[in-house]
Amino acid sequence: MLLRCTKKLLAVLGSGLVVESAVVPDPLDWYANLVFFDGRKCLLLTHAGTLFTVLEPDIRAHDLRPPQAFVVGVVERELAAENLSTDTFGRLNDEGLRIARTADRSVLGCMNDMAYLAGDLIARAGGLKHASIGSVNRALRRNINSSRGYARPIDLVLECVSRPPQ
Numbered sequence: 001m002l003l004r005c006t007k008k009l010l011a012v013l014g015s016g017l018v019v020e021s022a023v024v025p026d027p028l029d030w031y032a033n034l035v036f037f038d039g040r041k042c043l044l045l046t047h048a049g050t051l052f053t054v055l056e057p058d059i060r061a062h063d064l065r066p067p068q069a070f071v072v073g074v075v076e077r078e079l080a081a082e083n084l085s086t087d088t089f090g091r092l093n094d095e096g097l098r099i100a101r102t103a104d105r106s107v108l109g110c111m112n113d114m115a116y117l118a119g120d121l122i123a124r125a126g127g128l129k130h131a132s133i134g135s136v137n138r139a140l141r142r143n144i145n146s147s148r149g150y151a152r153p154i155d156l157v158l159e160c161v162s163r164p165p166q
Contacts, residue, residue, distance in 0.1 A: 025104035050156035
């Protein structure tokens with residue numbers, strides 16, 4: 001699993017974890033960014049191919065050091081919340097997670113849109129303290145994205161799951 005992190009997140013993780021990887025974007029990659037709501041640090045994770053997104057609130061730097069077990073646990077939890085197998089995106093092995101710099105601006109643009117939507121949902125709920133993060137995550141995965149043919153991320157994931165292996 002390749003986790004492509006923004007500069008903001010790499011500043012927290014430390015650049016010593018970064019592996020040299022192909023600059024070519026891969027739809028199997030995951031992207032991660034730090035976003036702030038109500039002055040609290042949150043992690044935004046997005047699968048490049050489907051834009052399946054997870055918002056994890058109230059993270060601390062020590063949660064992400066090392067990031068492997070934390071990231072894999074959060075993704076597996078959200079897959080279970082959608083009644084999907086933990087191997088929907090292949091084997092998410094915390095020992096095999098590698099950190100790299102971002103490589104696809106379209107994914108970053110979609111993540112900015114997702115962060116904006118999350119911020120709006122959180123504000124409407126009366127702030128992060130009152131928001132149901134499960135509902136926010138569910139809404140993020142049901143928001144259409146023009147970069148993926150106006151499809152909802154959850155539909156793209158279900159399409160991949162139902163496709164017979166080649």
